[in-house]
Amino acid sequence: MNTNIDFNNVLKKLIPFIGIVLFSMLLNTILFFFLPKSYFSKTMSENRTIDYKKYKIREGFEEKKIVKKKLKKHIVKKEYALISNILLNMIYQEENQNGWIVIAEKSSRKTTILGINELYKNYKLLKIFENHVIFEKNNREYKLLLNSEKQKTPYIVEKTGVSIEKIDDQYQLKRDLINEYTQNSSKIWKEISIKETVTNGSINGFKITRIPQKSVFKKLGLRQGDIIKSVNNVKLKSYADAFNIYKKISKVKNMKFVVLRGNQEVELEYEIK
Amino acid sequence: MIKVILKYILYMIFFCYMLVVFLPKINLYYLALNKLESYKISLISQKVNDNYLSLDLEDLSINYDNINVSKVKRVSISTYLYNTSINIKDIKADDMLKNFIPESIQEVEIFHTVLDPLKIKLKASFKKGRAFGEVDLVNNTIVLNFDVTNTFMHQYKSITRQFKKNGKYYTYEYKY
Numbered sequence: 001m002n003t004n005i006d007f008n009n010v011l012k013k014l015i016p017f018i019g020i021v022l023f024s025m026l027l028n029t030i031l032f033f034f035l036p037k038s039y040f041s042k043t044m045s046e047n048r049t050i051d052y053k054k055y056k057i058r059e060g061f062e063e064k065k066i067v068k069k070k071l072k073k074h075i076v077k078k079e080y081a082l083i084s085n086i087l088l089n090m091i092y093q094e095e096n097q098n099g100w101i102v103i104a105e106k107s108s109r110k111t112t113i114l115g116i117n118e119l120y121k122n123y124k125l126l127k128i129f130e131n132h133v134i135f136e137k138n139n140r141e142y143k144l145l146l147n148s149e150k151q152k153t154p155y156i157v158e159k160t161g162v163s164i165e166k167i168d169d170q171y172q173l174k175r176d177l178i179n180e181y182t183q184n185s186s187k188i189w190k191e192i193s194i195k196e197t198v199t200n201g202s203i204n205g206f207k208i209t210r211i212p213q214k215s216v217f218k219k220l221g222l223r224q225g226d227i228i229k230s231v232n233n234v235k236l237k238s239y240a241d242a243f244n245i246y247k248k249i250s251k252v253k254n255m256k257f258v259v260l261r262g263n264q265e266v267e268l269e270y271e272i273k
Numbered sequence: 274m275i276k277v278i279l280k281y282i283l284y285m286i287f288f289c290y291m292l293v294v295f296l297p298k299i300n301l302y303y304l305a306l307n308k309l310e311s312y313k314i315s316l317i318s319q320k321v322n323d324n325y326l327s328l329d330l331e332d333l334s335i336n337y338d339n340i341n342v343s344k345v346k347r348v349s350i351s352t353y354l355y356n357t358s359i360n361i362k363d364i365k366a367d368d369m370l371k372n373f374i375p376e377s378i379q380e381v382e383i384f385h386t387v388l389d390p391l392k393i394k395l396k397a398s399f400k401k402g403r404a405f406g407e408v409d410l411v412n413n414t415i416v417l418n419f420d421v422t423n424t425f426m427h428q429y430k431s432i433t434r435q436f437k438k439n440g441k442y443y444t445y446e447y448k449y
Contacts, residue, residue, distance in 0.1 A: 016284060024291035035300035036307055183368075240313065240338035246369055247340050 086120075088144045091128060099128045103144075164219050170269045171220055175250075178272055181216070182250050191215035196239070197227055203237050205229045205260065221268045227260040289354045290326075298328040298350075313338040318348075327351035342367050356386040373431050375399040401425035406445075413449050418442040 089111060090102035103120065104111045114125045123135040123142065135142040165172045181188050193210035196203045205227040211218050222228075230236060231245045232255055249255075257268040299321055306316055319332035333345040346363035364378040382396040393408040395417065402421030409416070419425075420442050426433045436443035 017287060020284060020288045021291050024288060025295050027292065028295040028297060032297040032300060035297055036303040037300065039303040039306045238338070240340060243340045243342075243369060244338060 086144060088133060088146050091131070091133065091146055101125065101128060101133055164216070166221075170271055172271045172273060173220070175272055177216070178249060182246070192217045192222070194228070194242075203239075205236055206242060220270070222257075222259070223261060225261070226266075228257060229260055229265070230258045232256055293352060293354060294325050296352075298323045302328060302330075302350075315339075326353070340367075342370060355388075356384065358385070359383040373429060375401065375425070375429070401428075415447045415449065417445045417447075419445065 085106045087104045087106055088101060089104050092099045092101065100113055100115045102111055102113055112120055114120050116125055116128065118125055120135075123137045125133060126136045126141065127134040131146045133144050133146075135144060164174075164177070191212060192208060192215060194206040195209050197205045197207050207227045208217075208222055208224055211222060211224045228236060232252070234241060234245065236242055236245075253272055255270040255272070257270075259266050259268060302321060309315065315336045316330075317334045317336070318330040320330070322329040322331070328350045330348040330350075331346070333348055334341055335343045335345065343364055343366045345361055345365075347361075349360045349362075351358050351360075359382070361381040361383075362379070364381065366374050366376055366378075378397055378399045380396075380398050382394075384394040384396075385392075391410045393410065395404075395406050395408065395415075397404045402419060402425055404417050404419045404421075406415065406417035408414075418439065419436060426436075426443070432445075433443070436445050438444075
């Protein structure tokens with residue numbers, strides 16, 4: 001058996017292939033010099049924000065302090081009285097212990113509204129707390145509980161709607177409400193439908209085409225037919241702008257919507273707590 | 274004579290393969306990312322592998338205008354010069370888009386061949402059906418045929434209302 005290999009012949013046949021490999025390597029090396037060596041996203045590095053800033057023009061370009069109004073707590077009736085013959089029906093309490101209460105006589109059910117330092121049958125209303133109040137009579141303090149003695153039911157914080165309050169022209173809403181909707185986007189589309197409005201081929205806002213009566217968005221002051229033009233001074237010119245706001249809403253504390261209602265621009269302001 | 278022609282054909286094929294093998298695929302990927310950036314699209318991949326004949330991207334996050342729109346488990350881009358294919362597996366659309374497109378798309382295949390250079394073929398399969406179609410590079414149109422269930426038609430009304438019934442399939446046409 002002849003086992004001799006003709007290396008010269010093999011090399012002769014391999015040379016074109018080696019040449020092709022070297023040539024393709026050369027071509028790709030040249031190409032390599034013209035290609036970017038790394039990538040860094042410019043758009044991702046941009047800190048696009050929808051932070052809310054408000055300025056007072058008259059007093060210079062200084063940032064206006066947003067007056068945070070304390071959330072008032074309405075506490076509804078629970079029947080119990082440490083002071084004989086008096087029922088504490090309601091406590092209206094502000095965080096600085098101001099407020100007023102509604103008390104009733106057990107026998108007649110006649111109700112009386114009392115403010116701080118006001119008198120009721122020589123009992124002076126001294127302090128208001130979340131679930132009780134303190135009266136004073138003859139230099140002695142008396143406690144009147146809102147809850148029943150056996151604490152059968154806890155007191156209820158009365159809310160106007162679902163975690164939304166409107167104080168002056170500003171809506172205050174709870175962060176939980178925002179989270180509830182951002183975590184379940186299908187819930188949003190059940191309560192609102194929007195469609196882009198196009199002028200000269202470009203989007204210039206989003207029109208509310210449907211908003212059910214019980215929708216949370218209705219409680220936030222939006223109406224069917226409103227065209228949302230901007231949010232926190234970011235004009236809505238694309239779906240991306242809208243989605244960008246949707247994505248960042250969980251981080252913002254204040255929002256301002258500019259909507260076109262009829263021929264009038266309306267500003268809706270929200271404080272998220 | 275035929276032997277010589279065959280020999281040169283063999284050299285050509287070998288040359289094509291060698292070009293692909295030594296192609297700086299990752300750098301080409303960076304170039305593509307830079308180009309996409311001008312359309313506000315950015316891709317972030319946890320792993321980029323140059324596999325000689327293909328480029329594999331794993332755990333890819335697709336962002337449009339700085340907003341995450343979907344996550345992709347795996348993308349494989351293969352090119353043999355005479356044809357190029359992109360295979361995308363397990364696309365999970367962002368929650369905010371789930372009313373517009375299927376939340377989970379199992380597979381998308383994009384295929385281009387020099388034998389039909391003016392068209393790009395598309396194929397996709399998802400839970401409630403499948404879609405196939407093509408991009409016409411001359412007429413700048415995308416035609417997609419959907420073979421989907423009624424549930425799909427009802428669930429994604431915002432896009433399906435633009436579909437036209439075409440025999441067995443629903444057709445969606447987009448001109449860009």
